[in-house]
Amino acid sequence: MRFPSRILGGNAVFALIGAAALLTICAGAVAVITAFGNTPDSAWEKAAQAVNWYSLMVGISLAQSYLPVYLAHGQTRRRFGAQAAVAIGVFGPLLAALVTAGYLIESGIYRLIGWSQVLTRPHVFDEATQVPLVFLEYLIEFLAWLTAGAFIGSGFYRWGLGGLLTIPVAVGLVVLAEGAIGTELRLPILPHAIGVDVPQSLGTTLGVGLGTFLVGLALTWLIIRDIPVRNPKS
């Protein structure tokens, strides 16, 4: 099987540019906050949550944009499914690495200024300099959001508005992954966070995180394994 370089190439470049932009925005926000005499918490921790939504969109685009092009160029659903799974499996770690690098950069800057990098949400790590744990947490999170996106995107591509039914399942996957890293899912449309209690240990976190990713891929495959290419709009 070929490496999905065409899928990853464009998205990786966009992710790098996006990470640089996000860092710049964080620096600006910190500058504004300090101008009012306050000491900011970790700005990167808040910014990193936007990457979840970006992951979701990338996952959706896999089914909405790449799947029909693959099939139109004579590839099978099986080949696409395998390449999409590899693409998610590589892109998730890339995003996690970018977020981890962002924490380290922020940590260095805060240390130079003499601030402490205060984290305000639960994490599997205590300090942003615990690189393996930071990477692991965001890896689990992004893999879940990417597969949730692929699942939702496949549902909408196949069933149109009927794809709405995939959203609760996708939310369930993400909530489980968030539970594995000890946090909850906050959606703008809901007044309360959604969460599940998952026993917190490294093994459980890894197992539930990886399990969520694999279940998400399996559910997506159930939708795309005989998915028709849409007829052109008349």
Place this chain on the structure above:
Amino acid sequence: MKIEVDDLVMRYGATTALDRLSLNLEGGKIYGLLGRNGSGKTTLLSVLAAFRRPTGGRVRIDGQPVFENARLTERISLIRDGGATVELGSAQEAVGFAEWLRPGFDGRYARSLMALFGLDPKKSVSGMSKGQRAALGVVMGLASRAPLTMFDEAYLGMDAPSRYAFYDALLSDYLANPRTIILSTHHIEEVASLFEEVVIIDKGRLVVHEESTRLLSRGTAVTGPAAQVEAFTTGLTVLNSRRLGPTTAATIYGDLDEARLAQAAAAGLELGPIPMQDLFVHLTGERR
């Protein structure tokens, strides 16, 4: 590529798009696939390209089932209305993607065709006009060099000069790289001369499959004095008749035997070919 379709059924809910359609194409020719709107042309081509799994029946290409058969599907190209399946990035990125995914895709030829159709390689596909997207779809189909290449109204939206450029490119590329080509179209007269065989379907069923010359021979234009034309056409299937002064021009459907031909010659009637479109209208029009 040899195509065998047996008892093919495709249903969309309560709608039956293909109704036990059977068809055999030997391959290595240019086929015209004709049918009215909703006749099942797009569905048939979609099944042949493995874009859809049929509800029932069997489709084999070169003796193998086609759905999820990678060794077959990478040798099949279906370009549909407006090139709808190439909307990814710029035109040159779409070509790059095709080169990457499809073995045998000729990128150099694709770029020369893009120049022929006046397409800007850097322009975003989603920002193109319908005609430009259609032209890009045509580029993808021709440059795929797929042994089975199908165009389903792919040139809809292209202006007349671009369509004629496409027909010329198609014919010269077919002669240089022989393969099986299926053209589904409503511009029948524009492309009728390219067809070696014609398949007409209606309401999901096969109506006609025969060589285009044979199909055309079934229709005859009869011109002459009104009384003689009327006498000659009595008992024949008259598709239409027009009178101008003392002269009548009638179009008839059906084979003319030697006795009929002799009768026409004796009556001083002129016999000539009729447009394929008239035959198509006759063969599909009365069934609704």
